[in-house]
Amino acid sequence: MTHWLIAPVVLPAMLAPFIVLAARFHIGIQRVFSIVGVLTLIAIAGGLAWAASDGTVLLYQLGDWAAPFGIVLVGDKLSTIMVLLTAVLALFVLIYAISSGWDDRGWHFHALFQFQLMGILGAFLTGDLFNLFVFFEVLLIASYGLMIHAGGNERLRAGVQYVLFNLIGSTLFLFALGAIYAETGTLNMADLANRVDLIDAGETVGIRVAAVLLLLVFAIKAALVPLHFWLPSSYAEAPAPVAALFAIMTKVGAYAIIRVYTLIFPTDLSVTSGLHDVWLLPAALLSLAIGMVGVLAAKRLDRLVAFSIIGSMGMVMVSIALFSPEGIAAALYYIVHSTLAGAVLFLVADLVRTGRADLNLTPQPPVAGATITAGLFFISAIAMCGLPPLSGFLGKLLVLDAAYGTDLMVWTWVVVLGSSLISIVGFARAGSVLFWKAQSIAPPQDAVPKAPPATMSFVAAGGLITLLAAHTVFAGQVHSYTTAIAAQLFEPAPYISTVVDTPGKLSEPTEGH
Amino acid sequence: MELILASAIGIMTAAGIYLVLRLRTFPVILGISLLTYAVNVFLFTSGRARVGAPPVLRDDITTYTDPLPQALVLTAIVISFGMTAVIVMISLGAFLGSDDDQVNDQPDPPQDRSEGSS
Numbered sequence: 246m247t248h249w250l251i252a253p254v255v256l257p258a259m260l261a262p263f264i265v266l267a268a269r270f271h272i273g274i275q276r277v278f279s280i281v282g283v284l285t286l287i288a289i290a291g292g293l294a295w296a297a298s299d300g301t302v303l304l305y306q307l308g309d310w311a312a313p314f315g316i317v318l319v320g321d322k323l324s325t326i327m328v329l330l331t332a333v334l335a336l337f338v339l340i341y342a343i344s345s346g347w348d349d350r351g352w353h354f355h356a357l358f359q360f361q362l363m364g365i366l367g368a369f370l371t372g373d374l375f376n377l378f379v380f381f382e383v384l385l386i387a388s389y390g391l392m393i394h395a396g397g398n399e400r401l402r403a404g405v406q407y408v409l410f411n412l413i414g415s416t417l418f419l420f421a422l423g424a425i426y427a428e429t430g431t432l433n434m435a436d437l438a439n440r441v442d443l444i445d446a447g448e449t450v451g452i453r454v455a456a457v458l459l460l461l462v463f464a465i466k467a468a469l470v471p472l473h474f475w476l477p478s479s480y481a482e483a484p485a486p487v488a489a490l491f492a493i494m495t496k497v498g499a500y501a502i503i504r505v506y507t508l509i510f511p512t513d514l515s516v517t518s519g520l521h522d523v524w525l526l527p528a529a530l531l532s533l534a535i536g537m538v539g540v541l542a543a544k545r546l547d548r549l550v551a552f553s554i555i556g557s558m559g560m561v562m563v564s565i566a567l568f569s570p571e572g573i574a575a576a577l578y579y580i581v582h583s584t585l586a587g588a589v590l591f592l593v594a595d596l597v598r599t600g601r602a603d604l605n606l607t608p609q610p611p612v613a614g615a616t617i618t619a620g621l622f623f624i625s626a627i628a629m630c631g632l633p634p635l636s637g638f639l640g641k642l643l644v645l646d647a648a649y650g651t652d653l654m655v656w657t658w659v660v661v662l663g664s665s666l667i668s669i670v671g672f673a674r675a676g677s678v679l680f681w682k683a684q685s686i687a688p689p690q691d692a693v694p695k696a697p698p699a700t701m702s703f704v705a706a707g708g709l710i711t712l713l714a715a716h717t718v719f720a721g722q723v724h725s726y727t728t729a730i731a732a733q734l735f736e737p738a739p740y741i742s743t744v745v746d747t748p749g750k751l752s753e754p755t756e757g758h
Numbered sequence: 759m760e761l762i763l764a765s766a767i768g769i770m771t772a773a774g775i776y777l778v779l780r781l782r783t784f785p786v787i788l789g790i791s792l793l794t795y796a797v798n799v800f801l802f803t804s805g806r807a808r809v810g811a812p813p814v815l816r817d818d819i820t821t822y823t824d825p826l827p828q829a830l831v832l833t834a835i836v837i838s839f840g841m842t843a844v845i846v847m848i849s850l851g852a853f854l855g856s857d858d859d860q861v862n863d864q865p866d867p868p869q870d871r872s873e874g875s876s
Contacts, residue, residue, distance in 0.1 A: 401852035
């Protein structure tokens, strides 16, 4: 058993206290360690993704305890690719945070950033539901700190809403876990998959409640309408690099739904039948529609981007809610796209903010560096709306294709295409007000031109766009890999047997115990 | 025993939900605390309520209670306690900063928002 699988959790967990304790007053040292840590994470995540790419299920038993008794970390194709995505996103976000000086506007940015990474990566890797709860809390408590980084009244107020909403979500999560444990006597995902299958059809009240509660919790994380109310304010008020990192946090909810509802409560299980097609799909369509209408209605650029995140999460959830291999494959392709596009939009919104008084969608005099910013906004808006030639277009095609022939196909097609049109109008309006009408406003006579954003800020945003372009160019390879991931998810037997049957301490009862 | 536990969980949850739906921060935090108390008791009973049975395996003890929920409750208590402390601090900061403890968004945000550059 190699120890590499726990490295994505241990490395940030060691780095963060080191940054707090040893480098508290030296922003330069913090930056170096943070960047080096994230680069190492990318290398480790790449190695793990490579190791899992041939279909092996990597398993790490903490303390060598066998599966139902000890906590396990499991790395299959889905987990490792999400870990890799997080690490790559973190690098660009970090470059932006450093170059724009956001990390120096308050205390402990880098330490909180590392703790945030630890929570996200742990949530992707864990194979135990209670451990998933703990990692959710780790990523949430770090996100509370990051969310109110650099202070300000508006930000604190939004932070209060964000924390309150997530505390209620955590409480629901605990209720769900209690119900699951009371019904099955285990919280290990693979063990649960075996035991839920054995529950008698007449005694499913408890497990039904638990399945619905669990779906609610993950839907809160994934900002699914009508549980999305925490997102617009908090993402709009969060510091830009933090909001860009948060683009992966909604995907944690999507990941958890994929994992739990393919492994523990698959669609052919009578206990939870109807949950995904009666409830999840309409809610996903609704959040797609509401998110994109919000894009059109927003009066500020940061809120516009936040609503586009809700819309693109709706898109992801539409595809997940189909719960077919094609649907999951399309969803995974779209998750990568939506993470990168959402992150780059938040970074571009911050570039727009530099030199302007605010982000209200009103014409204001053009500022230094506006040309490149406008270009970046144009490209990232194309990506988010799903216009050709970028990957959003291909992602939407895949989703539409996966929805072809399903019961709600007409609704899905109408909402996906209609919301695309609305979002195009919304982004076009925002872009023309921000960048074109600005040309007709003369700057005041005594205006002192503000400094343009740092070059590395543009590099960070441009790097994410390059990744989007690569995601488009290599769409064939990426999609065949996501298809392989989906195939692995719908054949959970190797996953379950790897987790449950790998020997460890306590796997055989011995004398004296 | 079952009646006491079940009604305690029910009453605390009901009161917690009522308080969570209030407009001001302080009752909402109280409501969340009540909800976490309720969920702690709920987790505790998820391993079956049993009186006078030890949670530790020993020789010559035949009835024992499930130790895992107790470990889960311990984790849940610590986490919810820490989270409550965090939310109290953040909401105190928000209250002192804006002299207002409403939870919801204000209908008309001021136009000259600070850039957040502390």
